Amino acid sequence: MRFLYASLLLPALLSAAPTARAHAFLDHASPGVGSTLRQAPATISLWFTQELEPAFSTVSIVDQGGQRVDGGDAQVDTRDQTLLHASLKPLPPGTYKVMWRVVSVDTHTTEGTFTFRVGG
Amino acid sequence: MTRSVLSGASLFTIALLLPNAPALAHGFAGQRFFPATIATDDPFVSDELSLPTVSTIRNPGPGGGQEIDTSIDLAKRITPSFGIGIGETWQHFSNAPPGFSNLAVNAKYQLLVDAPHEALLAVGIDAEIGGTGAKRVGADRFSTVTPALFFGKGMGDLPDSMKWLKPFAVTGSIGVGFPTQASTIVDPDTGNVERHPNTVETGFAIEYSLQYLQSAVQDIGLPAPFNRMIPLVEFSFSTPFNRGQSGLTVGTINPGLVWAGRYFQIGAEAIIPANSRTGRNVGGIVQLHFFLDDLFPTSIGRPIFH
Numbered sequence: 001m002r003f004l005y006a007s008l009l010l011p012a013l014l015s016a017a018p019t020a021r022a023h024a025f026l027d028h029a030s031p032g033v034g035s036t037l038r039q040a041p042a043t044i045s046l047w048f049t050q051e052l053e054p055a056f057s058t059v060s061i062v063d064q065g066g067q068r069v070d071g072g073d074a075q076v077d078t079r080d081q082t083l084l085h086a087s088l089k090p091l092p093p094g095t096y097k098v099m100w101r102v103v104s105v106d107t108h109t110t111e112g113t114f115t116f117r118v119g120g
Numbered sequence: 121m122t123r124s125v126l127s128g129a130s131l132f133t134i135a136l137l138l139p140n141a142p143a144l145a146h147g148f149a150g151q152r153f154f155p156a157t158i159a160t161d162d163p164f165v166s167d168e169l170s171l172p173t174v175s176t177i178r179n180p181g182p183g184g185g186q187e188i189d190t191s192i193d194l195a196k197r198i199t200p201s202f203g204i205g206i207g208e209t210w211q212h213f214s215n216a217p218p219g220f221s222n223l224a225v226n227a228k229y230q231l232l233v234d235a236p237h238e239a240l241l242a243v244g245i246d247a248e249i250g251g252t253g254a255k256r257v258g259a260d261r262f263s264t265v266t267p268a269l270f271f272g273k274g275m276g277d278l279p280d281s282m283k284w285l286k287p288f289a290v291t292g293s294i295g296v297g298f299p300t301q302a303s304t305i306v307d308p309d310t311g312n313v314e315r316h317p318n319t320v321e322t323g324f325a326i327e328y329s330l331q332y333l334q335s336a337v338q339d340i341g342l343p344a345p346f347n348r349m350i351p352l353v354e355f356s357f358s359t360p361f362n363r364g365q366s367g368l369t370v371g372t373i374n375p376g377l378v379w380a381g382r383y384f385q386i387g388a389e390a391i392i393p394a395n396s397r398t399g400r401n402v403g404g405i406v407q408l409h410f411f412l413d414d415l416f417p418t419s420i421g422r423p424i425f426h
Contacts, residue, residue, distance in 0.1 A: 022382035022383060022411070022414035023148070023153075023382075023414060025153075025331065025335060026335040026336075027335075028334075028335075028339060029339070032339040033334065033335060033336065033337065033338060033339040034283070034337055034338030034339060035339065049382065050382075106414070106417040106418070107417065108413075108414070108417070110148065110151070111150060111151055111235070112150075112151035112335060112336055113151065113336065114335070114336050114337070115280070
């Protein structure tokens with residue numbers, strides 16, 4: 001039983017490890033994942049569960065024809081390193097695909113895609 | 121100018137490593153995260169520690185008592201694609217003396233990580249080393265070697281018209297168990313023998329990732345802790361195919377839930393006998409599972425050789 005109690009304390013002890021970092025998951029985004037917007041957004045923001053390494057973290061957005069609609073200026077926020085944002089060109093109604101690839105500060109790479117829609 | 125949290129030397133190291141690192145520790149294929157499943161071997165190599173896994177069930181039969189098993193399992197990557205594992209179980213019975221089961225060891229090689237199709241494929245071999253456990257808990261005196269194929273597939277590549285099915289994933293394994301001894305003499309006086317057949321070992325898990333739903337399909341506003349939960353059902357079967365026991369399948373169906381955090385995951389499942397041959401009693405299993413690659417990314421959580 002002591003073995004069991006000791007092992008239940010491990011999460012707290014190990015999570016407090018000073019070097020602990022983890023894979024960066026997408027926590028939420030604006031425009032939201034799978035959302036439909038009446039007005040086209042001017043920027044896109046993605047919040048992750050971990051701090052990102054700016055030099056290797058990027059996001060691009062394409063329309064249904066595969067044309068880039070972001071400003072090519074994706075960058076990790078200087079004050080909040082869990083935030084990756086980019087500007088968007090004027091978006092006509094349609095469905096847009098967001099493709100992100102980030103490296104957390106411990107070098108773990110994660111990637112993902114989602115869509116959002118502008119207009120009815 | 122954006123402040124980098126890594127030194128220039130570290131950035132150079134990352135740049136060198138990234139193109140050669142498609143399999144990054146615990147179960148990722150593209151944006152799909154596969155949790156470590158409790159009853160089914162995982163289709164990926166990893167640096168992970170299960171401590172503890174505790175199961176309890178009342179054994180079948182008139183004299184069957186309550187059994188509580190407490191296990192520890194450690195998986196370690198030797199290279200990014202090759203890993204080994206070791207596991208041990210302490211068995212406690214309400215009506216019999218306790219003891220350790222046989223030591224279990226395994227090796228696994230990652231054959232495929234297909235990010236766009238969220239697919240994983242691995243081959244491996246498990247071995248239960250006979251004679252390392254206690255005779256009084258019935259630990260076999262012979263070894264059993266089980267080569268197996270492991271697979272995982274996420275449904276994220278389904279068309280958008282089926283978007284609510286995209287969070288589904290399946291993992292599984294199929295292997296053949298080879299006992300190193302065909303039979304054991306139970307009673308030398310009567311000549312009674314217990315036969316040890318070869319078996320087909322199959323297991324699979326069907327999962328629905330709420331984290332995947334939120335971050336890749338549709339943000340439905342699930343708060344923590346629900347946004348990191350993965351409901352799943354595991355199926356585990358053992359089917360002998362020779363030595364007088366052909367087709368006498370035993371197995372369990374385990375519905376449950378996994379919650380995956382940054383550094384560890386917690387899983388809990390019911391253990392339901394799949395047929396009357398397996399038993400009639402329902403048990404339960406819980407597991408605490410640590411991601412060593414996330415906890416210690418620069419030391420014990422990384423492959424020994426790159």
